[in-house]
Amino acid sequence: MPSKSLPAQIPFRYRSVDTLTGVTRETAKKVAAHLGVDETQAIHMALQQLAARVLPHYEIDDGPLSASQLKQIKLASKKSITAQASTPPKLRSSLFINESQT
Numbered sequence: 001m002p003s004k005s006l007p008a009q010i011p012f013r014y015r016s017v018d019t020l021t022g023v024t025r026e027t028a029k030k031v032a033a034h035l036g037v038d039e040t041q042a043i044h045m046a047l048q049q050l051a052a053r054v055l056p057h058y059e060i061d062d063g064p065l066s067a068s069q070l071k072q073i074k075l076a077s078k079k080s081i082t083a084q085a086s087t088p089p090k091l092r093s094s095l096f097i098n099e100s101q102t
Contacts, residue, residue: 012043 015022023031025039032042065073 014025014028016024018024018027028039028042031046032039035042035045037045
């Protein structure tokens with residue numbers, strides 16, 4: 001029968017007083033009780049929320065687009081516009097008032 005290997009473990013030490021960077025075991029117990037979970041789950045939930053806030057939500061790309069990629073995008077957008085109308089629409093913005101409109 002194969003044995004299951006446990007995931008890597010790290011020691012976790014509570015602080016002696018609550019600070020901006022750590023909590024006491026009493027605080028962790030209160031948080032866990034308030035959430036209706038055990039202390040370990042409360043720690044996982046806190047770390048998950050921190051990860052969601054500070055880690056990127058997308059894969060880092062390879063940098064700027066190449067000239068070939070830009071050309072392909074422009075070509076694809078022109079095909080899309082001409083497929084929608086016989087003449088490409090004029091771009092207008094209501095954000096800025098053109099001098100000819102004043």
